[in-house]
Amino acid sequence: xxxxxxxxxxxxxxxxxxxxxxxxxxxxxxxxxxxxxxxxxxxxxxxxxxxxxxxxxxxxxxxxxxxxxxxxxxxxxxxxxxxxxxxxxxxxxxxxxxxxxxxxxxxxxxxxxxxxxxxxxxxxxxxxxxxxxxxxxxxxxxxxxxxxxxxxxxxxxxxxxxxxxxxxxxxxxxxxxxxxxxxxxxxxxxxxxxxxxxxxxxxxxxxxxxxxxxxxxxxxxxxxxxxxxxxxxxxxxxxxxxxxxxxxxxxxxxxxxxxxxxxxxxxxxxxxxxxxxxxxxxxxxxxxxxxxxxxxxxxxxxxxxxxxxxxxxxxxxxxxxxxxxxxxxxxxxxxxxxxxxxxxxxxxxxxxxxxxxxxxxxxxxxxxxxxxxxxxxxxxxxxxxxxxxxxxxxxxxxxxxxxxxxxxxxxxxxxxxxxxxxxxxxxxxxxxxxxxxxxxxxxxxxxxxxxxxxxxxxxxxxxxxxxxxxxxxxxxxxxxxxxx
Amino acid sequence: xxxxxxxxxxxxxxxxxxxxxxxxxxxxxxxxxxxxxxxxxxxxxxxxxxxxxxxxxxxxxxxxxxxxxxxxxxxxxxxxxxxxxxxxxxxxxxxxxxxxxxxxxxxxxxxxxxxxxxxxxxxxxxxxxxxxxxxxxxxxxxxxxxxxxxxxxxxxxxxxxxxxxxxxxxxxxxxxxxxxxxxxxxxxxxxxxxxxxxxxxxxxxxxxxxxxxxxxxxxxxxxxxxxxxxxxxxxxxxxxxxxxxxxxxxxxxxxxxxxxxxxxxxxxxxxxxxxxxxxxxxxxxxxxxxxxxxxxxxxxxxxxxxxxxxxxxxxxxxxxxxxxxxxxxxxxxxxxxxxxxxxxxxxxxxxxxxxxxxxxxxxxxxxxxxxxxxxxxxxxxxxxxxxxxxxxxxxxxxxxxxxxxxxxxxxxxxx
Numbered sequence: 001x002x003x004x005x006x007x008x009x010x011x012x013x014x015x016x017x018x019x020x021x022x023x024x025x026x027x028x029x030x031x032x033x034x035x036x037x038x039x040x041x042x043x044x045x046x047x048x049x050x051x052x053x054x055x056x057x058x059x060x061x062x063x064x065x066x067x068x069x070x071x072x073x074x075x076x077x078x079x080x081x082x083x084x085x086x087x088x089x090x091x092x093x094x095x096x097x098x099x100x101x102x103x104x105x106x107x108x109x110x111x112x113x114x115x116x117x118x119x120x121x122x123x124x125x126x127x128x129x130x131x132x133x134x135x136x137x138x139x140x141x142x143x144x145x146x147x148x149x150x151x152x153x154x155x156x157x158x159x160x161x162x163x164x165x166x167x168x169x170x171x172x173x174x175x176x177x178x179x180x181x182x183x184x185x186x187x188x189x190x191x192x193x194x195x196x197x198x199x200x201x202x203x204x205x206x207x208x209x210x211x212x213x214x215x216x217x218x219x220x221x222x223x224x225x226x227x228x229x230x231x232x233x234x235x236x237x238x239x240x241x242x243x244x245x246x247x248x249x250x251x252x253x254x255x256x257x258x259x260x261x262x263x264x265x266x267x268x269x270x271x272x273x274x275x276x277x278x279x280x281x282x283x284x285x286x287x288x289x290x291x292x293x294x295x296x297x298x299x300x301x302x303x304x305x306x307x308x309x310x311x312x313x314x315x316x317x318x319x320x321x322x323x324x325x326x327x328x329x330x331x332x333x334x335x336x337x338x339x340x341x342x343x344x345x346x347x348x349x350x351x352x353x354x355x356x357x358x359x360x361x362x363x364x365x366x367x368x369x370x371x372x373x374x375x376x377x378x379x380x381x382x383x384x385x386x387x388x389x390x391x392x393x394x395x396x397x398x399x400x401x402x403x404x405x406x407x408x409x410x411x412x413x414x415x416x417x418x419x420x421x422x423x424x425x426x427x428x429x430x431x432x433x434x435x436x437x438x439x440x441x442x443x444x445x446x447x448x449x450x451x452x453x454x455x456x457x458x459x460x461x462x463x464x465x466x467x468x469x470x471x472x473x474x475x476x477x478x479x480x481x482x483x484x
Numbered sequence: 485x486x487x488x489x490x491x492x493x494x495x496x497x498x499x500x501x502x503x504x505x506x507x508x509x510x511x512x513x514x515x516x517x518x519x520x521x522x523x524x525x526x527x528x529x530x531x532x533x534x535x536x537x538x539x540x541x542x543x544x545x546x547x548x549x550x551x552x553x554x555x556x557x558x559x560x561x562x563x564x565x566x567x568x569x570x571x572x573x574x575x576x577x578x579x580x581x582x583x584x585x586x587x588x589x590x591x592x593x594x595x596x597x598x599x600x601x602x603x604x605x606x607x608x609x610x611x612x613x614x615x616x617x618x619x620x621x622x623x624x625x626x627x628x629x630x631x632x633x634x635x636x637x638x639x640x641x642x643x644x645x646x647x648x649x650x651x652x653x654x655x656x657x658x659x660x661x662x663x664x665x666x667x668x669x670x671x672x673x674x675x676x677x678x679x680x681x682x683x684x685x686x687x688x689x690x691x692x693x694x695x696x697x698x699x700x701x702x703x704x705x706x707x708x709x710x711x712x713x714x715x716x717x718x719x720x721x722x723x724x725x726x727x728x729x730x731x732x733x734x735x736x737x738x739x740x741x742x743x744x745x746x747x748x749x750x751x752x753x754x755x756x757x758x759x760x761x762x763x764x765x766x767x768x769x770x771x772x773x774x775x776x777x778x779x780x781x782x783x784x785x786x787x788x789x790x791x792x793x794x795x796x797x798x799x800x801x802x803x804x805x806x807x808x809x810x811x812x813x814x815x816x817x818x819x820x821x822x823x824x825x826x827x828x829x830x831x832x833x834x835x836x837x838x839x840x841x842x843x844x845x846x847x848x849x850x851x852x853x854x855x856x857x858x859x860x861x862x863x864x865x866x867x868x869x870x871x872x873x874x875x876x877x878x879x880x881x882x883x884x885x886x887x888x889x890x891x892x893x894x895x896x897x898x899x
Contacts, residue, residue: 135651135738142653145738147768149790174741180772183741438791 047105051181054109055081057405057428058093062116065414067123067383067398069376077121079405082187082427087399112430116409119422122379123398124160124406128305128340128386130358132347133162134169139192141185146174150348155424155432156439157359158414160406161190161387161396168194168390170406173431187427194390195259195283196247200270212245213278216252219244251280257303257389263288264315265322272300283389288312291331292321298335303389305340306332308368329381330372339377340386341365362414375415411446422446510534511891512547514555515562515872521847522861524839531562533868536891541862554898556872556885563842563877564861565609565869565889568821569626569643569849570731570757570781570812572613574600579617583658586715587622589615590641593634599818604629605895606822607871607884610639612853614646614731619658621646623719624731626853630894643853644731644755645719649743651736656746663750666720673710680708729753729854731781735761737768755779755810755852760798763790767801774805779852781810784827786834799844800836810852811844829878838878872898 057079064072064087076091077084092098095111127133133154135143145151154162154171161170168190174183199205222239230236251258260271263286275282276299284290287304290297297304306328314322325331329339343364349357365378373381387397395404405428412419420440424432435441511533518529520541530545531538547553556562574597575589593613603611608629615622624643631637649655713721722728732754734740740756747754756773758766760783773780782799789796803809811831813824820827828841850860858867870888871877877884886896 139653142656142742143651145651145736146741147737147765174737174768176771180775182744185741185745 048108050110050177050179053107055428056094056109056111057082057425057430058091058096058111058113059116059121059407059409059425060093060113062119062121062409064121064399065123065379066400067379068400077399077405077407079428082405082429084399084401084403084405086401112428114409114423114425114430116423119409119411120414121399122158122408122410122414123383124396124408124424124426125158125361125382126384126386126390126397127154127159127162127346127358127361127382128342128389130154130159130162130164130346133159133171133358134164134188140164140167140169140189144169144172144185144188146172146183152432152437153348153359153439156421156434156437157361158408158410158421158424159358159361160408160424160426161392163194163386163390166195166197167192168392170426171431172426172429175429175431190392190395191390193256194392196251196256198247198251198258198260200260200262200267200274206270209248210274212248213252213274216244216248217278219249220252252278254280256391257281257283259283259285261285265289265292265320268293269296272296272302275300275302287332288324288328289314289322290337291325291328294331294335294337297332297337301336303338303340303385304329304332305342305386305389307344308341308364308366308371308373310344326367326371328371329368329377333373333377338385338388339368339373339381340389341368341378341381362419363417366415366417369415378415411444420444510551512551512553513562513870514553516556516558516560517562518862519561519563519842519877520862521564521839521843522863528558529562531862531868531870533891536868538862538864538866538868540864556898557874559874560885561873561875561877562862562870563607563873564846565859565867565871565887566607566824566845567610567612567849567853567855567860568603568608568812568824569612569624569810569852570614571611571816571821572616573597573603573611573816573818573821575613575616577616579615579621581618583620583662583716584617584622585620585645585662585719587615587617588625588641589613589622590625590634590638593625593627593637595631595634595637600629601895602818603821604887604889605884606824607887608821608824609869609871609887609889610850610853610855610859612643612849614644618648619655620662620719621648623728624853626855628889630889639858640853640855642722642728643855644729645723646733647730648733649739649746651739651742656742659746660748662716662720663724665714665717666724669711669713669717669721676711677708723752724750726753729755729852731755731757731852733757733759734766735759735764737765740766740769740773755781756807757781758798759783760785760787763788764798765790767796767798770798770801770805770807773802774807777806777808779808779810779848781812781849781852783814784811784824784831785814786831795834797831797834797836799831800834803836803840803844808848808851809840809844810848811841812849825877825882826880829880832878841878872896 059077061074064075064077066087072087075087075089078086078091078093093111093113094109096113133150134140135145151171151173155173159171161168170188170190172188198209200209219239219241226236226239250256258280260282262268262271262284268284268287268290271282271284281301281303283303283305285305287306288310290304290306308326308329310324312324329341332339341364343357343360345357347357348359355363361382365381368381369375369378384393384397387393396406399407405425407425408421409423410419411422420434422434423430435446513531513533515529515531518526518531518541520526526541526543528544530542530547532540574594575592577592611627611629612624613627614624623645625638626640626643627637628639719728723730730752732743734743734756755778758780764787780802784799786795786797788794799809799811811828813820814827828845832838832841847856847860850856859869862870868888868891871884872886873882874885875882884896886893886898888894
């Protein structure tokens with residue numbers, strides 16, 4: 001017994017040592033890397049095929065807005081094979097801080113480092129719904145166009161994940177490699193069936209939906225009871241699943257959120273009541289009059305999708321409040337409703353008035369900020385919250401260790417009208433660079449060198465030539481020193 | 485020395501009957517310049533032909549007396565007969581959109597179609613005719629552009645399997661399903677073979693036991709017969725065995741990625757057909773296709789970079805990237821077939837090397853049809869399909885002076 005105790009203590013000590021020295025995730029990454037290193041030593045001189053290489057990606061010197069409330073100034077984010085492994089300071093990057101002596105062709109990894117000096121990093125934006133960014137629809141694995149200009153425009157707008165149809169899909173562009181890698185068709189769909197569409201619009205639809213919920217919740221009750229009883233009596237039959245709607249069952253089990261379309265007060269209250277009666281959290285699309293019943297929606301745990309600059313007068317025949325309000329998002333959020341904001345038009349519009357389509361999500365949320373929404377919640381409304389609604393919040397929507405490395409690098413505050421997305425990264429791969437695409441490269445072009453070159457300290461009399469050659473530099477300095 | 489030997493051999497039959505040699509007999513051609521495609525240009529070329537085949541090509545070869553000589557003059561140029569591997573000239577059926585790899589374009593061949601002679605006059609001696617339709621419409625046939633019956637015209641049936649791939653689930657599934665059906669047939673065949681072997685063993689045993697009594701009534705299951713293949717399984721098995729090659733049509737760069745995805749790990753011979761639209765974006769995959777080194781069948785047109793007015797020479801870009809370029813006429817109309825050389829001349833003016841251009845109209849399309857060992861270049865052993873000009877063939881508006889099909893002058897006149 002005593003022996004056991006000491007063993008345990010020793011084990012704990014080792015754990016503490018590991019974590020103390022090199023902060024969790026990095027330790028893991030290191031271990032992994034070392035293992036790989038050993039393997040490649042065994043397999044001497046065999047170059048690793050491109051697709052099997054570990055892909056490292058790092059953003060350095062950036063102000064990282066993680067989307068969870070923290071801001072890390074002049075920090076580094078490191079991702080391995082598309083997942084974030086470390087965010088913070090003093091991050092070691094393979095190929096730069098270690099393994100520097102391994103020649104390029106013998107490496108079992110490749111590394112991309114993006115220097116974002118003076119820029120900000122945000123999580124990639126999540127558009128709760130859009131159209132035309134990816135392809136024609138159906139299964140996106142079979143229809144996506146990774147070269148389409150609409151996808152580039154979506155990436156230029158900072159969107160990395162979008163709901164289209166019932167799926168949550170990433171805007172993964174085809175990135176040329178040397179040698180070329182096959183396109184990862186399986187990597188684009190984050191989730192099929194991200195929503196369960198439901199309707200309460202007509203009397204008949206309402207009746208039938210309520211019946212479905214009643215049947216499904218009855219079945220769930222029976223099933224849970226059976227789970228308890230079957231332990232005593234193994235012969236007991238599973239409850240009959242006949243007549244149980246599969247989608248409704250999934251909703252009740254909390255595996256998917258149901259999406260209702262409800263703009264007016266009465267419809268919104270119907271949804272809220274149904275949700276509270278059966279215990280699920282509804283997503284309410286086009287939640288225009290939500291501000292009039294915000295408390296009820298908040299109590300029902302609702303999510304709301306709305307456009308911050310929708311303008312509609314209320315029904316004049318009613319005395320109560322109604323119609324649209326610029327304060328909608330702010331009031332709903334204050335009541336505990338999680339709000340996602342969408343533009344008026346969900347496609348990419350290259351004609352008409354600028355700024356009302358999917359390419360202007362950050363500007364869209366500015367209208368909600370004008371109506372009283374906090375800036376932090378405004379960013380949430382186009383990142384974390386839509387990700388949660390689609391049930392993919394564990395993968396995208398914020399920058400945290402373990403999540404997908406989907407991020408944007410901007411040249412200023414995301415919500416400022418002047419700000420441009422400079423780079424977009426999906427799964428640790430650079431998919432958009434403003435200067436490389438013909439769309440916005442000419443507007444306030446990014447300077448080639450971010451910082452002025454270090455001033456040369458020269459107290460000597462000899463005026464240096466305009467641009468001394470690299471080789472000549474050292475000699476110059478030596479001579480100067482000699483002169484002193 | 486070898487040359488001499490061959491010459492003597494060639495000369496031998498011609499010597500004996502003295503006068504009139506048989507029409508399919510031996511013949512020598514003297515041309516100012518021969519574009520052999522396989523071995524570059526030969527100046528002052530002599531081409532020896534026997535029984536419709538080229539037996540020798542060389543510069544200023546000595547010609548044995550008695551062999552009839554056609555001298556085309558010092559300015560004359562000869563190129564191999566043109567091969568349009570992607571045409572529906574003379575065919576009129578409408579296809580479906582499903583997977584019908586068993587269909588054969590040869591079944592709708594109509595030798596009396598009047599425009600074949602016009603194509604022949606324009607120097608096109610071989611056509612690859614494909615079946616109509618979307619999806620997997622069937623197999624193309626390679627034909628001569630002359631012949632009174634289908635048998636006389638057909639060079640090779642099952643020249644290639646035409647596949648049209650689009651970025652859609654159903655289209656990708658068609659390819660995957662085809663190989664799945666092939667797998668299923670293999671499985672079925674194995675089972676049947678095992679069953680047959682068991683039956684045979686049983687029968688043999690019984691036979692031994694019964695031997696003493698009388699001659700065996702039960703002669704066993706007979707020779708093994710493999711189960712019938714349905715046309716889909718058959719075609720995809722043939723693809724895998726590399727007995728059949730595929731010509732896969734795509735429109736956009738994305739579709740190439742989908743194609744690579746649909747094919748997965750299957751290995752078979754395939755070439756690409758990429759029709760060039762006004763603002764095609766296929767240049768995104770030029771490097772990838774070039775690395776693969778497959779053939780790319782394109783139209784001789786310049787296109788525009790998407791959303792701009794910047795001109796691109798996509799055939800040249802693909803050729804530069806390493807793809808084997810195959811050109812078709814600008815459209816499948818008779819007039820565009822006749823103007824084929826002029827249209828390709830336009831690409832040459834825009835930077836496509838003339839040698840690559842000529843190869844893309846002769847040897848490479850012959851390879852697409854699986855006839856590369858028989859057609860497409862002026863070299864020993866190949867069919868004597870030749871087109872004669874009195875100036876450079878890529879000059880605008882040039883028409884052939886004469887056309888030879890398998891050793892016979894079938895168009896124009898030579899003396």
